[in-house]
Amino acid sequence: MHVTGWARATVPGQTGSAAYLSIHNGQRTADRLLAVATPAAAKATIHTTSTAGGVVRMRAAGPLPVGAGQMVEMKPGGMHVMLTGLKAPLRVGQQLPLTLRFQRGGLVRTSVPISLEGGGGGHRH
Amino acid sequence: MADTATSAPPAGWRRLRLIVWTLAAVAALLLAWLVLRPAPQPGQLQSTPTSVTLGGPFTLTGADGRPFSSAQLTGKPYAIFFGFTHCPDVCPTTLARLASLRQRLGQGDDAVRILFVTVDPERDTPEAVGKYAKLFNTPIIGLTGSRAQVDQVARQHAIYQAKVPEAEAPDGYTMDHGATVLLFDRAGKFVATIAPEEGDPAALDKLKRITA
Numbered sequence: 001m002h003v004t005g006w007a008r009a010t011v012p013g014q015t016g017s018a019a020y021l022s023i024h025n026g027q028r029t030a031d032r033l034l035a036v037a038t039p040a041a042a043k044a045t046i047h048t049t050s051t052a053g054g055v056v057r058m059r060a061a062g063p064l065p066v067g068a069g070q071m072v073e074m075k076p077g078g079m080h081v082m083l084t085g086l087k088a089p090l091r092v093g094q095q096l097p098l099t100l101r102f103q104r105g106g107l108v109r110t111s112v113p114i115s116l117e118g119g120g121g122g123h124r125h
Numbered sequence: 126m127a128d129t130a131t132s133a134p135p136a137g138w139r140r141l142r143l144i145v146w147t148l149a150a151v152a153a154l155l156l157a158w159l160v161l162r163p164a165p166q167p168g169q170l171q172s173t174p175t176s177v178t179l180g181g182p183f184t185l186t187g188a189d190g191r192p193f194s195s196a197q198l199t200g201k202p203y204a205i206f207f208g209f210t211h212c213p214d215v216c217p218t219t220l221a222r223l224a225s226l227r228q229r230l231g232q233g234d235d236a237v238r239i240l241f242v243t244v245d246p247e248r249d250t251p252e253a254v255g256k257y258a259k260l261f262n263t264p265i266i267g268l269t270g271s272r273a274q275v276d277q278v279a280r281q282h283a284i285y286q287a288k289v290p291e292a293e294a295p296d297g298y299t300m301d302h303g304a305t306v307l308l309f310d311r312a313g314k315f316v317a318t319i320a321p322e323e324g325d326p327a328a329l330d331k332l333k334r335i336t337a
Binding site for chain 1: 210211212213214215217218221225252253256257259260261262285289291292293294295299301302303304305320321322
């Protein structure tokens with residue numbers, strides 16, 4: 001599993017944010033992302049935002065399938081990791097440590113840059 | 126006999142007169158309904174009264190806790206967006222986009238005001254919307270108010286909003302809400318919208334229109 005991405009910076013007092021990950025499954029078997037955790041937030045959950053008729057709806061979007069050889073790319077306005085209960089503001093230029101738990105691949109530890117609009121890690125769209 | 130008829134008509138006449146008046150009243154109501162009933166509309170092509178009067182005067186609460194009147198906007202074009210501070214994805218994405226579009230417009234931060242109105246005033250205090258508006262390193266006017274005020278302003282802008290239970294979300298709920306940005310010219314007249322899925326070039330053209 002190769003994971004890159006970025007997390008959105010926050011201001012003091014703001015307790016929620018989002019991280020957008022690109023997950024590449026280089027294995028020959030399909031896998032599923034079951035859970036995400038970070039020491040920076042009380043909770044990290046896989047969410048999706050859908051827009052229909054100009055109205056946005058955000059819902060939990062539990063285990064995320066990543067097919068064999070596939071790349072799943074989270075983007076603003078779509079799939080994201082919702083971070084709630086942030087213990088401190090996410091500051092531009094810092095890194096957000098993440099632990100991803102896959103059904104087959106087990107635990108993957110990584111960290112993603114914190115920025116305002118992505119782009120920092122060269123993964124802007 | 127004729128005298129008695131005029132001063133006190135027999136019971137039969139009175140009943141007849143009652144029937145005639147009743148029929149006349151029913152006919153009048155029927156006619157009124159035929160004339161006044163809304164004309165059948167082909168799809169949504171005809172504009173509804175709400176879309177004709179988008180915007181309009183309102184009062185909310187600014188980040189400083191003091192009343193914010195739409196009268197303070199006169200003379201400057203503005204973009205208004207509805208969201209909530211616990212919205213981690215679409216709201217910051219939209220506000221960051223508006224900030225970047227305004228920068229690309231190249232007329233300074235003063236050229237278009239960006240308004241962020243919370244649809245979650247129960248959680249979003251003046252302080253919370255104020256802090257949130259600062260996230261984007263550019264002037265954004267964060268606004269909240271009473272539930273009734275927010276409801277009214279959302280209605281004035283034809284913005285849908287609904288509180289939805291969501292176990293994983295903070296406090297167990299999230300807000301569904303219209304994510305369309307509405308653009309108003311310097312006279313406070315509604316000009317255009319920017320839809321979430323719309324491309325930047327089209328959005329930039331619209332910003333040029335309201336600042337022209």
